[in-house]
Amino acid sequence: MPHHPISAGSVERISTSARRDSSTAPNWPSYTGTSQLVGTSPSGQVTIYVDPTLGNPGLQNAQDLLNDADRVVVANNNIFGTTGGPVSVIIFALNGATDGTGGADHMGCDFTTGGAIEVCASFGNSPRVSALFEAELSECSMGGNLCGVSTGEGLSRWCAAVVGTNALSDFATAPQWYQDGMPDYINQTDPTDQNADSTGATMAFLSWLMSQGHTLSQIAQAMVAMGSGGTLAQLYANLTGDSATNALPNFTSAVSSLPNGIDNDDPFQGASQPAQLAHLAPWAVELAGKIFATILADVAAGKQPNQIVANVRASLSSAPTRKGMATSATACGIGSRRLNAPRRAAAGSS
Numbered sequence: 001m002p003h004h005p006i007s008a009g010s011v012e013r014i015s016t017s018a019r020r021d022s023s024t025a026p027n028w029p030s031y032t033g034t035s036q037l038v039g040t041s042p043s044g045q046v047t048i049y050v051d052p053t054l055g056n057p058g059l060q061n062a063q064d065l066l067n068d069a070d071r072v073v074v075a076n077n078n079i080f081g082t083t084g085g086p087v088s089v090i091i092f093a094l095n096g097a098t099d100g101t102g103g104a105d106h107m108g109c110d111f112t113t114g115g116a117i118e119v120c121a122s123f124g125n126s127p128r129v130s131a132l133f134e135a136e137l138s139e140c141s142m143g144g145n146l147c148g149v150s151t152g153e154g155l156s157r158w159c160a161a162v163v164g165t166n167a168l169s170d171f172a173t174a175p176q177w178y179q180d181g182m183p184d185y186i187n188q189t190d191p192t193d194q195n196a197d198s199t200g201a202t203m204a205f206l207s208w209l210m211s212q213g214h215t216l217s218q219i220a221q222a223m224v225a226m227g228s229g230g231t232l233a234q235l236y237a238n239l240t241g242d243s244a245t246n247a248l249p250n251f252t253s254a255v256s257s258l259p260n261g262i263d264n265d266d267p268f269q270g271a272s273q274p275a276q277l278a279h280l281a282p283w284a285v286e287l288a289g290k291i292f293a294t295i296l297a298d299v300a301a302g303k304q305p306n307q308i309v310a311n312v313r314a315s316l317s318s319a320p321t322r323k324g325m326a327t328s329a330t331a332c333g334i335g336s337r338r339l340n341a342p343r344r345a346a347a348g349s350s
Helices: 052-080 126-140 150-163 174-179 196-211 216-226 232-240 244-256 274-279 282-300 305-317
Strands: 002-006 036-040 046-050 087-092 116-120 335-338
Touching (some): 052 087, 052 126, 116 126, 196 232, 196 244
Parallel strands (some): 046 087, 087 116
Antiparallel strands (some): 036 046
16 A cells, blocks of 8 residues: 655653553554554544654654644644544654654545554654644545645645645745746646655645635645546636636746746745635734734834834744754655655656
8 A cells, every 4th residue: 555655841741541552553654663642632533642762852742733733633624625534643753854854654545544644753843743744634635536646745735834834844846846947737647746846836836826816725625626637727727717728828927927936835925815824823823913013013112123123033032932944855655645855756756
């Protein structure tokens, strides 16, 4: 069975009665060590395990995900317009990494075959763990298809970006597609989730659609309805009412108009559209409000620009923990659907 990978506070000790051996945990895609039970989210939808050899930093990641899991589930359900099933998550040093760059993995594109999710630990930066979880959870919501092809891979990464407040910016693939001459993955869908060019084309194209007012929810549900045989050109036609033949020329024209080309996965700033903001983590909304209030108060008080900037920086420095954002990347692959750091697929690979 194939895989589908993408590639703060004090730590509370877990009682012996709350620990569970791997024999009673799910069969994970690749992890074979001891699975220490951390707990189940209040909704009962998400059960979290951790590799106990990670110590307190790994346990902190697990507890933070336990606290955030239901928010992620609700956001994911809203995006796909469905109610997902229960899942289990193990946090460990996937690919030997503890900064999140090991990615994430699960086996199938539904909650039955794909509900055992592996997530890379990210010491001191738990928002990355939540984003990796959403990348795999979103694929479980794809109706048993999509997540093994380029369009589904791009969609899962966009779900992670919006729900996870862009905590995986180092996983960007759109720049690779742009640098490689923008090969046409608009009129064709690549039958793999491991090609940076085809994934990158999807990332840039969905950014463009969102910048025109199409919500991620509309996009996701339309893509699931089309299935793995659908193309981005057909998605464009379904959402806009325009001919699918106009998708590529209109998109490439928009790319050509970008003043700085493409250097991230959201070149058209689609995620900043108001319709996407409902999926932001509470701490991000709180921080944005705090900064806006600081600016308004300083302007009203007649403060100089340098003073306003200093106060904004002070607000940012007191933000909730989102430390150590990694600047290197890793991409995710029924067999494995691992989200790992972006790499360019060899010609003819799948």
